[in-house]
Amino acid sequence: MNVITRDPSAGTPLARLDPSDPALYQNEAWGPLFARLRREEPVHYCPESRFGPYWSITRYKDIMAAEVNHAAFSSEAGGIQLVDQPKELSRPSFIRMDPPRHDEQRKVVQPIVGPGNLANMEVLIRERTCRVLDGLPRGEEFDWVERVSIELTTMMLATLFDFPFEERHRLTYWSDVAICDITAPDPLVPTEEARFAELKVMAETMGALFKARRDGPPGFDLLSMLAHGPATRDMPLREFMGNLALLIVGGNDTTRNSMTGGLLALHQNPGEFRKLRDNPALIPGMVSEIIRWVTPVIHMRRTATRDIELGGRTIRAGDKVAMWYVSGNRDETAIEEPDRFLIDRPRARQHLSFGFGVHRCVGNRLAELQLRILWEEILARFPAIEVLGPPRRIYSNFIHGIASLPVRIPR
Numbered sequence: 159m160n161v162i163t164r165d166p167s168a169g170t171p172l173a174r175l176d177p178s179d180p181a182l183y184q185n186e187a188w189g190p191l192f193a194r195l196r197r198e199e200p201v202h203y204c205p206e207s208r209f210g211p212y213w214s215i216t217r218y219k220d221i222m223a224a225e226v227n228h229a230a231f232s233s234e235a236g237g238i239q240l241v242d243q244p245k246e247l248s249r250p251s252f253i254r255m256d257p258p259r260h261d262e263q264r265k266v267v268q269p270i271v272g273p274g275n276l277a278n279m280e281v282l283i284r285e286r287t288c289r290v291l292d293g294l295p296r297g298e299e300f301d302w303v304e305r306v307s308i309e310l311t312t313m314m315l316a317t318l319f320d321f322p323f324e325e326r327h328r329l330t331y332w333s334d335v336a337i338c339d340i341t342a343p344d345p346l347v348p349t350e351e352a353r354f355a356e357l358k359v360m361a362e363t364m365g366a367l368f369k370a371r372r373d374g375p376p377g378f379d380l381l382s383m384l385a386h387g388p389a390t391r392d393m394p395l396r397e398f399m400g401n402l403a404l405l406i407v408g409g410n411d412t413t414r415n416s417m418t419g420g421l422l423a424l425h426q427n428p429g430e431f432r433k434l435r436d437n438p439a440l441i442p443g444m445v446s447e448i449i450r451w452v453t454p455v456i457h458m459r460r461t462a463t464r465d466i467e468l469g470g471r472t473i474r475a476g477d478k479v480a481m482w483y484v485s486g487n488r489d490e491t492a493i494e495e496p497d498r499f500l501i502d503r504p505r506a507r508q509h510l511s512f513g514f515g516v517h518r519c520v521g522n523r524l525a526e527l528q529l530r531i532l533w534e535e536i537l538a539r540f541p542a543i544e545v546l547g548p549p550r551r552i553y554s555n556f557i558h559g560i561a562s563l564p565v566r567i568p569r
């Protein structure tokens with residue numbers, strides 16, 4: 159396991175601490191740094207970083223306070239990541255909007271994850287999960303991310319958009335393009351311009367489907383919902399690009415990384431795996447614990463619209479503010495024994511991984527459903543899954559991602 163428990167920032171003055179460094183997440187070195195911030199300066203100002211000056215909110219209750227105060231902590235004023243989207247390449251989407259526009263657009267896609275639709279999708283998700291698991295090799299090494307996590311989430315995306323199934327890997331590619339850090343040592347796209355160009359191809363490809371759906375009767379897929387929704391049917395191209403990217407990334411990377419991160423957590427905690435085997439009824443609670451443990455979205459950013467007090471500090475109008483979910487989910491003042499992965503944790507759903515307030519994740523029930531079915535079907539088939547080596551993690555301060563995980567299913 160490659161979790162760093164020694165504090166690499168020990169001895170560094172508080173003002174110099176910069177949790178925005180993507181290498182911290184690639185190396186799983188963020189734990190001790192945030193433990194120190196929560197202890198010594200839970201609302202922290204970093205005067206200088208590659209993203210300019212910014213505030214860090216690290217405690218559970220302060221993150222909740224910012225989440226519910228969208229009038230003072232805006233998503234629209236500067237976007238949702240510490241890195242700014244260049245103005246000339248901007249791609250608005252409803253996660254980057256404040257009410258009332260946000261609410262009008264969110265309402266358009268909300269029915270995709272309504273209880274009735276989820277119940278309908280359950281059968282299909284289970285059937286596909288069984289097929290993917292039954293097709294895995296026995297007794298030989300393979301990559302869990304490629305063969306299971308990506309495969310299942312890509313199929314799900316194709317269904318959500320009613321996108322041609324045989325071309326579904328294009329959706330995954332666009333999702334990876336949308337979130338990749340262009341300053342990484344091996345970025346998928348090298349510049350913001352190249353990213354924009356690829357996402358334009360996405361918008362053109364999806365645009366043709368969008369037009370066809372607009373001319374037909376309303377259907378139960380995301381493109382049809384956007385094409386018929388009063389707040390979205392006449393979106394300008396850039397907003398179409400932005401909303402597509404939001405829905406593709408939302409439904410893809412986060413669930414993918416929970417599928418991988420859960421397997422890794424159970425491997426690192428064999429006692430919990432035994433508990434699970436003995437009592438599969440623990441699966442729903444375990445799914446929430448996996449999502450807390452993994453924290454697939456590392457931070458969300460807000461911009462202060464006015465001077466505001468938080469945790470005894472005064473944040474000024476216009477300042478960038480990062481809500482570090484990875485830290486809030488390990489806050490010892492809000493969660494008992496937060497550094498332990500416990501599949502039977504009481505109130506397991508009270509984590510911050512889905513955010514809170516008006517932007518709370520639209521897809522949270524769908525993600526939980528996919529993960530629940532995956533674990534039900536794993537338990538029904540495999541007595542064990544061996545993890546053969548450490549995960550390769552991605553270079554990002556936004557998506558907490560695992561690029562590969564070598565495993566073997568014993569014969």
Ligand code: HEM
Pocket residue numbers: 225252253254264271404405408409410412413416449453454455458511512513514515516517518519520521522524525
């Ligand atoms: C928003 C996490 C799965 C679609 C969000 C936010 C987070 C998040 C942190 C922002 C919350 C905030 O700002 O307060 C996750 C995690 C997932 C997951 C951890 C899986 C484990 C999904 C899925 C979908 C989806 C499966 C697609 C169906 C969205 C959308 C938003 C969103 C559209 C924007 C909501 C808004 O601005 O109103 N998600 N998500 N997510 N998520 Fe998810």
